[in-house]
Amino acid sequence: MARHVIAPVDELPPGTRKFLDIDGRPIAIFNIKGEFFGLLNRCPHQGAALCEGPLIGLAQSSDPGEIEYTKLGEIIRCPWHGWEFDIRTGQSYCDPKRFRARAYPVNVEPGSAVVKGPYVAETIAVSVESDYVVVDL
Numbered sequence: 001m002a003r004h005v006i007a008p009v010d011e012l013p014p015g016t017r018k019f020l021d022i023d024g025r026p027i028a029i030f031n032i033k034g035e036f037f038g039l040l041n042r043c044p045h046q047g048a049a050l051c052e053g054p055l056i057g058l059a060q061s062s063d064p065g066e067i068e069y070t071k072l073g074e075i076i077r078c079p080w081h082g083w084e085f086d087i088r089t090g091q092s093y094c095d096p097k098r099f100r101a102r103a104y105p106v107n108v109e110p111g112s113a114v115v116k117g118p119y120v121a122e123t124i125a126v127s128v129e130s131d132y133v134v135v136d137l
Contacts, residue, residue, distance in 0.1 A: 007029075008130050010130060012031045019052075026040065026049070027040060028050075029133060037103065038135050039103055040101060040102035042102075044100060045080075045094075046080060046081065054076075055075065058084075074086060087103075090102060107133075107134050109132060111130060111131055111132055
């Protein structure tokens with residue numbers, strides 16, 4: 001498992017997402033209310049660019065005629081067929097036993113931790129003034 005520095009936290013404010021390619025895999029990193037999540041940008045249904053779909057909420061009903069919207073901005077809807085996935089877990093709400101979007105753990109680490117190890121250039125001084133978003137694959 002390799003660590004990849006994605007961006008400074010300031011570049012991903014709440015409600016935004018960032019698309020990138022890591023080792024040939026299309027990934028999207030989401031900031032949901034200050035928490036960061038990663039999903040493979042491929043719908044497990046038919047391969048659409050899942051993370052380019054709209055962020056929506058989840059409509060739930062405990063009794064007939066009563067609908068409650070939860071998880072606002074935490075559900076991604078596939079732009080091709082409208083299948084919905086929980087950004088936090090990758091769970092499908094269309095067919096949860098068969099389909100799940102690949103989720104990746106994302107951490108926020110202090111800049112001082114990021115510059116240790118293989119990320120330090122040998123001859124260039126590096127200074128870090130803010131935190132960075134890091135994903136483990």
